[in-house]
Amino acid sequence: MKTLEELQAIRETMQKQLNVRESDGNNIRVVVGMATCGIAAGARPVLTAFLDEVNQHNLDHITVTQTGCIGVCRLEPIVEIFAPGEEKVTYVNMKPEMVPVIVNEHLVNHKIVTEYTIGAAE
């Protein structure tokens, strides 16, 4: 049975990691659209999948956030990737199983997964 004391242990582990974190200069932002359109299309498990991947592989330089309607409701769930010095990349019709591919190829190895992008869908 999980207890709130476990949160204390997480805090202690994370405080040690905070000291060795890279500077914010190469921070990548992952933004998941979470308006009615995104939620109905399945954005919640997509967001959780990103959190899982980032957590499992200790990708401290990646920030996962949620936002409102991105504007192309018929292509939801939509995820936008903002990396410093690179153009924004928009992934559409997202499913949780696409998340490990994007994290590995794009966020770690800097190779855009073209077939998942809005350009390929349009």
Place this chain on the structure above:
Amino acid sequence: MKELSLHILDIAQNSIEAGATRLELTLSEDGKGALTVVIRDNGHGMSPELLKTATDPFTTTRTTRTVGLGLPLFQLCAQQTGGGLRVESSLNEGTTVTAVAHRGHIDCPPLGDIAGTVSILTRSSPNLTLFFRHTTPLGTFSFSTEEAREILGSDIALSEPAVTLWIQAYIKENETLLYD
């Protein structure tokens, strides 16, 4: 929406958009199948004019579309089970959405992943204090970001993936105790 918890996530996002710093999410089940969901915030609220049309699909504050389906979809969902939805709001004070769904009705979707909904809401804004409370005939489970922040201190955010995922697992485990 395939789950009641997705409607709840959607409506609670409106509270966050409305600048709420306090959000109470209360689920009560009476043991005879009626589930009452109360989503109460201290956001900027609605004027009486806006409140009148809040459940109209052609009312929205979003700028990307002229339709807003969150409240009308949740209302329809509740009504289809023989329940309903009510919105109360005062400008600069906040909004309360109350929905009743009859879980035994064939058209009632499952509650679904309420742990996913609550854990995602806890990380939506660093300024938000969220209170979650779920009561069934078997007991009550409650969780607040206040208790989590007290343990984590000021240097570890609730939006850290490890923290969000832990909160999700913690709520999921405690939710099962409310049913068996």
